[in-house]
Amino acid sequence: MTDEEFIAMLHQYKEGKISEREAMKEFQRASFEDIGFAEIDHSRERRQGFPEVIFAEGKTKEQVLAIMESLKQTSKGSIMATRASCAQFDFVHAGLPETQYDEAARIIYIERPAKRDPAHTILILTAGTSDIPVAEEARLTAYLWGNEVKTHYDCGVAGIHRLLAHRDDIESANVIIVIAGMEGALASVVGGLTDKPVIAVPTSVGYGAAFHGVTALLAMLSSCAAGISVVNIDNGFGAGVLASKINHLR
Known part of the structure; x- marks a missing residue:
């Protein structure tokens, strides 16, 4: 959740458009999401400038897909799963066709636009x-x-x-x-x-x-x-x- 989205939600609550419980749920969702086998840190992008990165090694292909789907919905930056196998990518790609795979780097990713400075x-x-x-x-x-x-x-x-x-x-x-x-x-x-x-x-x-x-x-x-x-x-x-x-x- 960006600062602008956070302020907009506060205005909604102040104007009576959402209840206290609804606001609380939004605050919790903006912080992290508990999906049973993982607690996804949705606030990491706001704190550190980049979404949580998935360490795919040791995770099932279903777990990698579920985490990537969640991060895709809440993040603006690129989504990454490191140390990923070809088998994990094949499964994730079937569910998220926009994912790409770099076999040498072993990274599954969804690339979002980013500003790059050629002088640095x-x-x-x-x-x-x-x-x-x-x-x-x-x-x-x-x-x-x-x-x-x-x-x-x-x-x-x-x-x-x-x-x-x-x-x-x-x-x-x-x-x-x-x-x-x-x-x-x-x-x-x-x-x-x-x-x-x-x-x-x-x-x-x-x-x-x-x-x-x-x-x-x-x-x-x-x-x-x-x-x-x-x-x-x-x-x-x-x-x-x-x-x-x-x-x-x-």
Whole structure:
């Protein structure tokens, strides 16, 4: 519920057009909706600027559809379900034909119009091609949250000349997301090349001593390059949200 809708409801109550009980129900519905297996946070868009995002992994396809249907009715921003499977999308799409699916990002979404400022871009860099699924989750998240996004994939430190070839984009970006597995060295290198915020995402890519992303996580947390923040392993969504919030600061 927007501020204007909230004020309009107060006027309706004041003018006797709705009862106290009806007003109370509207207030409750605007806050959250209890559908038995989930309590949908309808006020999140008003508080944080974007509707509640569904984590589809672990949910049934019926649950994902029901939550998306509810959010569609009350939200103005894009609707997202992350870590979603093809099977979940097929079921959701049958009930909500306007949904789309990005298989690489594993996101089911309904895109709503958003204003994007081409002068304030988010740049996403990956160390390797195997990091692309996490990068695509970050890219689509940031895009749906109303940002211009550029990407350069497979430019890790094993061939540093590939990274340096993108120096112009590194210098012009407003926020940079660096995604790397193995030893996670790319975040430190990029952090030393820019005065912009760097969000590092460790991935679970790598052989045994990479410990499913723990090695990259610890390396990024221990970086000597200043101005690097680190999100959880494989958390492209979290990086996309944080980058968006930073990018919208003026």
